[in-house]
Amino acid sequence: MALKIGVIGTGMIGQDHIRRLTQVLSGAQITAVTDIDAVRAAAAAPAGARATNTPQELIRADDVEAVVICSWGPAHEEQLLDCIAAGKPVFCEKPLVTSEQAALRVIDAEAAFGRRLVQVGFMRRFDADYRSLKAVIDGGTLGTPLMYKSVHRNVSVPAGLYTSDMPLNDTLVHDADISRWLLDDEISAVEVRTPRRSSRGQDLRDPVMVMLYMGSGAIVDVEISVNIAYGYDIRGEVSCEQGIAALPNRPATVISDQFGIRQAIPRDWRDRFIDAYDQEFREWIIAAQKGGATGPSTWDGYAATLVGDAALRAVTSGAREPIHMRDKPDIYA
Ligand SMILES: NC(=O)c1ccc[n+]([C@@H]2O[C@H](COP(=O)([O-])OP(=O)(O)OC[C@H]3O[C@@H](n4cnc5c(N)ncnc54)[C@H](O)[C@@H]3O)[C@@H](O)[C@H]2O)c1
Structure with a gap:
């Protein structure tokens, strides 16, 4: 039925x-x-x-x-x-x-x-590339994961609708969730750094660099660039004790022309994650x-909410902002 x-x-x-x-x-x-x-x-x-x-x-x-x-x-x-x-x-x-x-x-x-x-x-947890990356980490052949690099680049965001807080309390949730899932760990603190702003960003705080401090001591660095023009480019690379494992840089159509051989990058997040x-x-x-x-x-949604809140505090304070989670109810074990 x-x-x-x-x-x-x-x-x-x-x-x-x-x-x-x-x-x-x-x-x-x-x-x-x-x-x-x-x-x-x-x-x-x-x-x-x-x-x-x-x-x-x-x-x-x-x-x-x-x-x-x-x-x-x-x-x-x-x-x-x-x-x-x-x-x-x-x-x-x-x-x-x-x-x-x-x-x-x-x-x-x-x-x-x-x-x-x-x-x-x-939805990233259901993506075949992320699942195979997780299988490699969980398989243990590369040893303990120490660092993870997450890159989240968007072609552009709607002017007037997307605000300077949104890289931190909207876009970042996907990188935060996938980091918790890949490393099987909670985020204990967040720090934010703001480099020179992109002139394409209509005065937005863009790009941002976010450090996620995991409970185990592993560190995740996240680049969020939301007006980068060239494509919707999602990358991830985990550094372990004995090797690294990375997402494939999702290939699209291979174009050969007078400029050489190149692979187009999806422009739309729906194409990347369909x-x-x-x-x-x-x-x-x-x-x-x-x-x-x-x-x-719900527990994962709660964790993402705390990360967004901590990131907003961190961008104002310039400090490493701690995250305190309540005890986990058994239904989420
Ligand atoms: N997983 C992802 O990657 C992803 C991607 C895009 C959007 N989203 C999320 O999906 C949600 C919707 O995003 P969207 O881009 O479709 O927005 P949208 O503005 O295009 O659509 C939202 C719709 O909800 C309706 N709505 C708002 N409040 C309502 C209420 N109280 N009762 C009934 N209808 C109500 C609006 O009238 C509108 O039609 C957001 O939470 C957004 O963050 C997730």
Whole structure:
């Protein structure tokens, strides 16, 4: 039986996930959608799905067995708490929520429910290249990982909408989450350095360099450049005691012309991670059909929230800002 899904938020990524769930993957059926923009919701509703007036109506509907949240970050907490109260598995796009207190409330609600219901949209964990990098590290042949270098470069960001805080409290979450996952470790402190600004950045704090201090003593350095013009370029390299392992620099079409032989770099993050998004939902559907969740959890969303907060403190203070996590509830063990 196909999993009956309701989608909250039918903007850019909501529409992409609707396409994925209706045209790419099997085992899912979208029965309801909703958006504060009712016209957008009606336009995005696939055949056989209705638009509800509110997220609450959608979450409580008998023909919705699981929920996908693609609304703006500040709306996530209430929608997640409603899903947990209804006992329905929920996929929530990042960010989990937008404050530490909100993350703690979602953790408390899910822990009180007694098992995991929430999967957070950290899609890099489903990317084949990251998975094979993790398999090499976990295999142990290179010895203990000591340092990880993460590069996150965007062609451009929308002027006026993307602010100077966003490299640290929005873009960085992906690098922070993948570092925790690859190194199987928590981040204990964050430091931020700001080099000369890019003249392409419309006065944005861009680029930034972030140091993530892991509990084990390993250090991650992250470069975030959000107006770098040439491509969406994601890199990762882990230095271990006896060798290094790196992501392949995702090859695209090979072009031969009067300038030589070169490989084009994707310009759009959706192209780079399209297979990862598909796999993320493939695995979510299987877990949700069993009434639960696997993959990135509320705990992982909480950790990312703390890193974003610490990075904002660090860019102001210039200091290494510590992170203190609460005790981990058993459901996230
Ligand atoms: N995993 C990723 O790589 C990735 C990529 C892009 C976006 N995102 C996340 O997905 C979410 C949506 O991003 P987007 O780019 O699609 O934004 P968007 O602005 O294109 O779409 C968001 C939609 O949510 C609706 N909405 C907002 N608040 C709502 C509420 N309370 N109830 C119902 N609908 C509501 C808006 O009207 C809009 O249609 C954000 O949290 C964003 O950070 C994640």
